[in-house]
Amino acid sequence: xxxxxxxxxxxxxxxxxxxxxxxxxxxxxxxxxxxxxxxxxxxxxxxxxxxxxxxxxxxxxxxxxxxxxxxxxxxxxxxxxxxxxxxxxxxxxxxxxxxxxxxxxxxxxxxxxxxxxxxxxxxxxxxxxxxxxxxxxxxxxxxxxxxxxxxxxxxxxxxxxxxxxxxxxxxxxxxxxxxxxxxxxxxxxxxxxxxxxxxxxxxxxxxxxxxxxxxxxxxxxxxxxxxxxxxxxxxxxxxxx
Numbered sequence: 001x002x003x004x005x006x007x008x009x010x011x012x013x014x015x016x017x018x019x020x021x022x023x024x025x026x027x028x029x030x031x032x033x034x035x036x037x038x039x040x041x042x043x044x045x046x047x048x049x050x051x052x053x054x055x056x057x058x059x060x061x062x063x064x065x066x067x068x069x070x071x072x073x074x075x076x077x078x079x080x081x082x083x084x085x086x087x088x089x090x091x092x093x094x095x096x097x098x099x100x101x102x103x104x105x106x107x108x109x110x111x112x113x114x115x116x117x118x119x120x121x122x123x124x125x126x127x128x129x130x131x132x133x134x135x136x137x138x139x140x141x142x143x144x145x146x147x148x149x150x151x152x153x154x155x156x157x158x159x160x161x162x163x164x165x166x167x168x169x170x171x172x173x174x175x176x177x178x179x180x181x182x183x184x185x186x187x188x189x190x191x192x193x194x195x196x197x198x199x200x201x202x203x204x205x206x207x208x209x210x211x212x213x214x215x216x217x218x219x220x221x222x223x224x225x226x227x228x229x230x231x232x233x234x235x236x237x238x239x240x241x
Contacts, residue, residue, distance in 0.1 A: 003116045004028060005156045006212070007133070008197035010093055010126035011163030015056055017195035017213055018125060022057050022090075024212070025123050029087050033061035037086035039112075041102040042094025042127040045071040053092055053125075064090070069102050076106045083111060086120075093126030093162075096136050100152055103131075109153060116155040126162045129192055133160045137175040147174050149182070156200040157207050162192045165217075173219055173226045180221040188229065191217035198232070210235045 006025045008018060026034050036057065043049050045068055054064040067082045067089075068074035083089060089112065091099075103109040116122060124132040132155045140146045159179070161172035172189040179187035190198060196214030200207065211232040218229040 003119050003155070004121040005116075005132065005200040006121075006123045006197060007129035007156055007160055007192055007200065008123075008125045008213075009129070009163040009192035009194050011194045014125075014163070014194045019056055019059070021197055021212055022123065023059070025121065026060075026062055026088065029121065031087050033063060034087035035085065036062060036064045037067045037082045037089045038064050039067050039069060039083075039089060039091045039103075039108075039128070040094070041069045041091075041108075042096060042099030042131065043092060044094070044098070044102070045069060045074065046094070049092065049094075053090075057090070069106060069108060074106075076108065079106075079108060080111055083108075083115060083120075088121045088123055089115065091122065091124045091128030091131055093128050096127045096130045096152070097138055097150065099127060099131050100150070103153075112153055113155060116153075122155055124156075129156075129160055129162050129197070132156045133158055135159060135175070135179075137171055137178060144174065147178060149175065149178050157202055158190055158198075158200060158209060159187070160190045160192050160198070163194045164191065165193060169217060169219060176219050176221055176226050187221055189219045190232065191219070193217070196234075 008021050058064050067079040130136050131152050134154045135149050169191045176187050176189045193214045197212050199210045211234045216232040220229045
Protein backbone atom coordinates (compact mmCIF):
# COMPACT_ATOMS: atom_id res chain seq x y z
CA UNK A 1 0.00 0.00 0.00
CA UNK A 2 1.09 3.57 -0.63
CA UNK A 3 0.33 6.21 2.01
CA UNK A 4 -1.22 9.61 1.44
CA UNK A 5 1.60 12.09 2.16
CA UNK A 6 1.18 15.85 2.53
CA UNK A 7 4.21 18.08 3.03
CA UNK A 8 3.67 21.75 3.90
CA UNK A 9 6.05 24.67 4.35
CA UNK A 10 4.69 26.28 7.49
CA UNK A 11 6.61 29.08 9.17
CA UNK A 12 5.50 32.51 10.43
CA UNK A 13 2.06 33.51 9.20
CA UNK A 14 1.20 30.07 7.90
CA UNK A 15 -1.51 28.97 10.35
CA UNK A 16 -4.44 29.64 8.02
CA UNK A 17 -2.76 27.78 5.16
CA UNK A 18 -1.81 24.90 7.46
CA UNK A 19 -5.40 24.53 8.60
CA UNK A 20 -6.62 24.53 5.03
CA UNK A 21 -4.17 21.85 3.90
CA UNK A 22 -4.81 19.79 7.02
CA UNK A 23 -8.59 19.89 6.52
CA UNK A 24 -8.11 18.59 2.99
CA UNK A 25 -5.95 15.74 4.29
CA UNK A 26 -8.39 14.75 7.03
CA UNK A 27 -11.40 14.94 4.69
CA UNK A 28 -9.68 12.37 2.51
CA UNK A 29 -9.62 9.96 5.45
CA UNK A 30 -13.39 9.58 5.34
CA UNK A 31 -13.54 9.45 9.16
CA UNK A 32 -15.88 11.69 11.16
CA UNK A 33 -13.62 12.11 14.19
CA UNK A 34 -10.08 11.17 13.10
CA UNK A 35 -7.37 10.52 15.66
CA UNK A 36 -4.16 12.36 14.80
CA UNK A 37 -0.85 11.34 16.39
CA UNK A 38 1.35 14.41 16.78
CA UNK A 39 5.11 13.73 16.53
CA UNK A 40 7.04 16.61 18.08
CA UNK A 41 10.54 15.09 18.12
CA UNK A 42 12.06 18.03 16.24
CA UNK A 43 11.01 20.42 19.02
CA UNK A 44 11.67 17.99 21.91
CA UNK A 45 7.91 17.66 22.50
CA UNK A 46 7.67 21.39 23.24
CA UNK A 47 4.40 21.87 25.16
CA UNK A 48 3.66 25.37 23.92
CA UNK A 49 4.25 24.45 20.31
CA UNK A 50 2.08 21.36 20.62
CA UNK A 51 -0.74 23.35 22.26
CA UNK A 52 -0.67 25.95 19.49
CA UNK A 53 -0.66 23.43 16.64
CA UNK A 54 -3.18 21.11 18.28
CA UNK A 55 -5.62 23.99 18.81
CA UNK A 56 -5.34 24.95 15.15
CA UNK A 57 -5.90 21.39 13.94
CA UNK A 58 -8.58 20.19 16.36
CA UNK A 59 -11.59 21.16 14.24
CA UNK A 60 -14.63 19.22 13.06
CA UNK A 61 -14.15 16.53 15.68
CA UNK A 62 -10.47 15.90 14.98
CA UNK A 63 -8.58 14.62 18.03
CA UNK A 64 -4.89 15.52 18.23
CA UNK A 65 -2.79 13.59 20.75
CA UNK A 66 0.92 13.94 21.47
CA UNK A 67 3.04 10.85 20.82
CA UNK A 68 5.74 11.62 23.39
CA UNK A 69 9.15 10.86 21.97
CA UNK A 70 11.58 13.29 23.61
CA UNK A 71 10.27 14.41 27.00
CA UNK A 72 11.24 12.79 30.30
CA UNK A 73 7.83 11.14 30.49
CA UNK A 74 8.16 9.66 27.02
CA UNK A 75 7.30 5.97 26.71
CA UNK A 76 8.25 4.34 23.45
CA UNK A 77 5.57 1.69 23.91
CA UNK A 78 2.86 4.28 24.49
CA UNK A 79 4.03 6.41 21.55
CA UNK A 80 4.11 3.37 19.27
CA UNK A 81 0.59 2.37 20.30
CA UNK A 82 -0.75 5.84 19.52
CA UNK A 83 1.01 5.91 16.17
CA UNK A 84 -0.46 2.53 15.27
CA UNK A 85 -3.99 3.45 16.39
CA UNK A 86 -4.07 6.88 14.75
CA UNK A 87 -5.83 7.68 11.50
CA UNK A 88 -3.08 10.09 10.48
CA UNK A 89 0.41 10.94 11.73
CA UNK A 90 1.38 14.63 11.93
CA UNK A 91 5.13 15.34 12.02
CA UNK A 92 5.72 18.82 13.39
CA UNK A 93 8.51 21.36 13.03
CA UNK A 94 11.68 22.29 14.86
CA UNK A 95 15.21 21.05 14.12
CA UNK A 96 15.47 18.35 11.45
CA UNK A 97 18.68 16.71 12.63
CA UNK A 98 17.59 16.69 16.28
CA UNK A 99 14.21 15.25 15.36
CA UNK A 100 15.78 12.41 13.38
CA UNK A 101 18.19 11.69 16.22
CA UNK A 102 15.33 11.39 18.73
CA UNK A 103 13.32 9.08 16.50
CA UNK A 104 16.31 6.87 15.73
CA UNK A 105 17.35 6.58 19.38
CA UNK A 106 13.94 5.10 20.22
CA UNK A 107 13.57 3.03 17.06
CA UNK A 108 10.55 5.08 16.07
CA UNK A 109 12.03 5.94 12.68
CA UNK A 110 11.54 2.33 11.63
CA UNK A 111 8.08 2.30 13.21
CA UNK A 112 7.05 5.27 11.07
CA UNK A 113 8.49 3.69 7.93
CA UNK A 114 6.66 0.45 8.67
CA UNK A 115 3.35 2.24 9.22
CA UNK A 116 3.82 4.22 6.02
CA UNK A 117 4.50 1.02 4.08
CA UNK A 118 1.17 -0.23 5.39
CA UNK A 119 -0.64 2.84 4.07
CA UNK A 120 -0.77 5.09 7.14
CA UNK A 121 -1.40 8.71 5.98
CA UNK A 122 1.34 11.19 6.91
CA UNK A 123 1.31 14.97 7.19
CA UNK A 124 4.37 17.16 7.72
CA UNK A 125 4.95 20.83 8.39
CA UNK A 126 8.25 22.73 8.21
CA UNK A 127 11.05 20.53 9.63
CA UNK A 128 8.54 17.68 9.83
CA UNK A 129 8.12 17.80 6.06
CA UNK A 130 11.88 17.62 5.57
CA UNK A 131 12.06 14.68 8.00
CA UNK A 132 9.44 12.80 5.98
CA UNK A 133 11.54 13.35 2.86
CA UNK A 134 14.61 11.47 1.71
CA UNK A 135 17.57 13.44 3.07
CA UNK A 136 18.72 16.78 4.40
CA UNK A 137 21.98 18.70 4.80
CA UNK A 138 23.98 19.65 7.89
CA UNK A 139 26.73 22.25 8.22
CA UNK A 140 29.34 21.14 10.79
CA UNK A 141 30.78 24.21 12.50
CA UNK A 142 28.45 26.38 10.40
CA UNK A 143 30.95 25.93 7.59
CA UNK A 144 29.38 25.75 4.12
CA UNK A 145 32.51 24.04 2.79
CA UNK A 146 31.93 21.10 5.17
CA UNK A 147 28.25 20.63 4.33
CA UNK A 148 27.16 17.00 4.26
CA UNK A 149 24.02 14.96 3.58
CA UNK A 150 22.27 12.89 6.24
CA UNK A 151 19.29 10.52 5.87
CA UNK A 152 15.75 11.31 6.88
CA UNK A 153 12.73 8.99 6.96
CA UNK A 154 12.43 8.63 3.20
CA UNK A 155 8.67 8.10 3.43
CA UNK A 156 8.18 10.77 0.78
CA UNK A 157 10.79 9.83 -1.86
CA UNK A 158 11.70 13.43 -2.69
CA UNK A 159 13.98 16.18 -1.35
CA UNK A 160 12.36 19.31 0.13
CA UNK A 161 13.10 22.48 2.07
CA UNK A 162 10.53 24.58 3.93
CA UNK A 163 9.64 28.30 4.12
CA UNK A 164 13.05 29.48 2.92
CA UNK A 165 11.86 31.99 0.32
CA UNK A 166 13.75 34.85 1.97
CA UNK A 167 17.17 33.24 1.41
CA UNK A 168 16.28 31.88 -2.04
CA UNK A 169 16.40 28.28 -0.82
CA UNK A 170 20.14 28.41 -0.12
CA UNK A 171 20.26 25.17 1.93
CA UNK A 172 18.20 23.33 -0.66
CA UNK A 173 20.64 24.50 -3.33
CA UNK A 174 23.52 23.14 -1.26
CA UNK A 175 21.71 19.82 -0.91
CA UNK A 176 21.13 19.56 -4.67
CA UNK A 177 24.81 20.34 -5.31
CA UNK A 178 25.88 17.59 -2.92
CA UNK A 179 23.42 15.12 -4.43
CA UNK A 180 24.92 15.75 -7.85
CA UNK A 181 28.46 15.44 -6.48
CA UNK A 182 27.76 11.97 -5.09
CA UNK A 183 26.40 10.80 -8.43
CA UNK A 184 22.62 11.28 -8.27
CA UNK A 185 21.16 11.69 -11.73
CA UNK A 186 19.15 14.87 -12.27
CA UNK A 187 18.57 15.74 -8.58
CA UNK A 188 15.57 17.95 -7.90
CA UNK A 189 14.79 19.91 -4.74
CA UNK A 190 11.30 21.19 -3.96
CA UNK A 191 10.83 24.42 -2.01
CA UNK A 192 7.74 24.22 0.21
CA UNK A 193 6.53 27.80 0.49
CA UNK A 194 5.07 29.35 3.64
CA UNK A 195 1.52 28.91 2.35
CA UNK A 196 2.11 25.99 0.05
CA UNK A 197 3.15 22.39 -0.06
CA UNK A 198 2.89 19.17 -2.01
CA UNK A 199 1.05 15.89 -1.93
CA UNK A 200 3.20 12.89 -2.78
CA UNK A 201 2.19 9.45 -3.97
CA UNK A 202 4.42 6.63 -5.13
CA UNK A 203 3.24 3.66 -7.13
CA UNK A 204 4.17 1.28 -9.94
CA UNK A 205 4.19 4.17 -12.40
CA UNK A 206 6.58 6.26 -10.34
CA UNK A 207 6.36 9.18 -7.94
CA UNK A 208 3.67 11.83 -8.40
CA UNK A 209 4.15 15.23 -6.77
CA UNK A 210 1.32 17.77 -6.81
CA UNK A 211 1.56 21.36 -5.61
CA UNK A 212 -1.03 22.68 -3.16
CA UNK A 213 -1.66 26.24 -2.02
CA UNK A 214 0.97 27.89 -4.21
CA UNK A 215 3.24 27.02 -7.08
CA UNK A 216 6.29 25.20 -5.70
CA UNK A 217 9.81 26.39 -6.60
CA UNK A 218 12.23 23.72 -7.77
CA UNK A 219 15.99 23.63 -8.18
CA UNK A 220 18.14 21.18 -10.11
CA UNK A 221 21.62 20.77 -11.55
CA UNK A 222 22.67 21.49 -15.12
CA UNK A 223 25.74 22.72 -16.99
CA UNK A 224 27.91 22.32 -13.93
CA UNK A 225 25.83 24.37 -11.52
CA UNK A 226 22.63 24.49 -9.47
CA UNK A 227 19.83 26.04 -11.52
CA UNK A 228 16.20 27.00 -11.10
CA UNK A 229 13.71 24.63 -12.67
CA UNK A 230 10.17 25.49 -13.71
CA UNK A 231 7.98 25.77 -10.60
CA UNK A 232 5.48 23.00 -9.99
CA UNK A 233 2.08 24.58 -10.70
CA UNK A 234 -0.96 24.08 -8.49
CA UNK A 235 -3.06 21.31 -10.03
CA UNK A 236 -6.70 21.76 -10.94
CA UNK A 237 -7.56 19.12 -8.32
CA UNK A 238 -5.72 21.04 -5.60
CA UNK A 239 -7.46 24.28 -6.59
CA UNK A 240 -10.86 22.65 -6.17
CA UNK A 241 -9.96 21.65 -2.60
